[in-house]
Amino acid sequence: MSTGELLHEAVDLPPVRRRVREAPAIGLNLTSMIDVVFLLLIYFMVATDFKQAEEVYRLDLPERIEGMSVDPFQLDDEPLRIMVRSTGPGDEEYRIHIDGPWGEVNDFEGLYEFLDSRRLDGMGGGLFAEDHPLIVIPGADTRWSDAVGAFNAAVRAGYLNITFEEISS
Amino acid sequence: MANLTPMIDVTFLLIVFFVVVSQIVDLESVDLELPAPEQPATHLPGEEPRAVVNILPGNEGRSRGYKVAGREYQPTPEGLAGLRDALVLLYQSTPTMRVNLRADRYTDYRWISPVLKVIRQAAGIADVGLEGASLNLVVVREDA
Numbered sequence: 001m002s003t004g005e006l007l008h009e010a011v012d013l014p015p016v017r018r019r020v021r022e023a024p025a026i027g028l029n030l031t032s033m034i035d036v037v038f039l040l041l042i043y044f045m046v047a048t049d050f051k052q053a054e055e056v057y058r059l060d061l062p063e064r065i066e067g068m069s070v071d072p073f074q075l076d077d078e079p080l081r082i083m084v085r086s087t088g089p090g091d092e093e094y095r096i097h098i099d100g101p102w103g104e105v106n107d108f109e110g111l112y113e114f115l116d117s118r119r120l121d122g123m124g125g126g127l128f129a130e131d132h133p134l135i136v137i138p139g140a141d142t143r144w145s146d147a148v149g150a151f152n153a154a155v156r157a158g159y160l161n162i163t164f165e166e167i168s169s
Numbered sequence: 170m171a172n173l174t175p176m177i178d179v180t181f182l183l184i185v186f187f188v189v190v191s192q193i194v195d196l197e198s199v200d201l202e203l204p205a206p207e208q209p210a211t212h213l214p215g216e217e218p219r220a221v222v223n224i225l226p227g228n229e230g231r232s233r234g235y236k237v238a239g240r241e242y243q244p245t246p247e248g249l250a251g252l253r254d255a256l257v258l259l260y261q262s263t264p265t266m267r268v269n270l271r272a273d274r275y276t277d278y279r280w281i282s283p284v285l286k287v288i289r290q291a292a293g294i295a296d297v298g299l300e301g302a303s304l305n306l307v308v309v310r311e312d313a
Contacts, residue, residue, distance in 0.1 A: 017222075033175035040183065055205065055211035056269065056305035061289040107264035110209065138278040142232065145204040148308060152206040167282040 021162035034045065057148075057155060079133035081165075082111065084150045086143045094146040108149045130160050137165040199223040199236055204274040204310045214305060218266040220259045222288070224281060226273035232280035244280060252296075253287045253294075260295030269305045 059076035081099035096105050098114065105111045115134075132156050138147035147164065154162045201223065220237060227233035235242045235252050235281050238259070242248035259266060268288050285304075292302035 028175075029172040032172065033179055036176050036179045038181070052309040052311070053201075054307050055209065055310050056214050057211055058235070059304040059306055060300055060302070061292070061297065061304060062301035088273070138282075139279065140279035140282075143230065143274060143277045144272045144276045144278060144281055145206075147278055148274075148306065149206050150206040151306070152209055152211075152308075155210040156208060159209050164285060166286050167201060167279060 059117045059152060061163070069071050077129075077132050080128065081135050081137055082150055082154070083137045083139070084142050084146050085139045086141060086146050091145070092147075094142075096150060108153045110151040112149060112156050115154055115159065119158055128159070130158050132159065132161065134159050134162045136162065140167055173202060199225060199271070201273045202275065203269055203271060203307060205309045209310055210307060211308060211310065214269070214307075217265075218263045219269050219305070220256065220263075220266055221269045222256075222273060222284060223273040224270070224276055224284060226276055230275055230277040230280075232272075232276055235284060244283075249283055249287050252284070253291050253301045256288060256291035257294045260291055260297055263297065264297045267303045267305050269307050271307045 004071040045085045049121050083097040083099065085095045085097075087095055092107070094107075096107070096111050098105065098111075099101065102114070105114050115128075136147060136150045136154065140148075151162060151164070184195055223236040224232050225234045225236055225241070232244050234248065235257050237252060240255065242252040242255075256268070270281075270284065270288075288302045288304065
């Protein structure tokens with residue numbers, strides 16, 4: 001028996017505890033990553049610009065074949081020509097003229113009502129079939145919004161064969 | 170001492186994300202004030218393949234050029250010829266594609282009409298069929 005143990009017994013002290021070295025706890029420090037993720041979240045919340053809903057009109061541009069033989073007995077429908085002109089800088093400053101005996105209409109709503117009332121309804125009423133060719137003819141200085149407004153009126157009225165006239169160079 | 174590894178990982182991911190996304194957005198569309206017709210009879214764009222032709226707005230109703238697939242073309246006969254060649258290549262690789270036409274609401278039709286002509290010619294050169302070019306005229310719904 002050692003001198004130390006004898007001393008412990010003599011003074012009645014608790015037995016000596018042997019120190020055991022514990023393995024260090026292994027773990028990831030996630031604090032910095034969480035910081036960055038929160039910064040990222042705040043950035044997207046602040047910087048997101050809600051995009052307006054974009055929609056489309058469908059339009060076909062068939063190729064014009066020069067010198068193509070045409071059936072002489074085929075009667076083509078005379079297209080209805082709709083002229084659109086911008087007359088000033090304001091959104092409401094435009095004029096619409098329908099070629100033929102129809103004359104002018106006041107606005108896009110008037111154009112829609114004109115086209116809608118003259119579309120064949122299958123019950124003997126109307127003048128133009130839904131596939132009757134319609135040509136929107138914007139002037140060179142017509143704003144694109146006015147050209148699209150006339151196109152929209154024709155689409156709303158249920159016509160299927162609508163196109164834009166190209167400006168001849 | 171702070172462990173910076175995850176922060177660096179996330180930061181690099183973030184940089185890669187922004188680089189890739191900003192290129193996609195830039196190629197697809199340009200910031201334009203699109204037409205917003207009242208009571209629009211429009212469709213949602215379909216899932217078919219498409220090319221986006223942007224008509225870049227200039228001053229007083231002019232256009233400063235055209236942009237397709239990240240490349241800009243001047244509004245001159247040479248620029249329009251370049252635009253036509255680019256569209257022919259796109260049509261040859263994807264004959265069923267639709268062309269999304271995006272133009273500013275204040276741009277005069279004189280700058281848009283040549284683009285319609287070029288698209289029609291490109292579809293004809295690439296021989297996509299009798300139906301010719303299929304377009305989507307892009308607008309915004311302000312009531313949505």
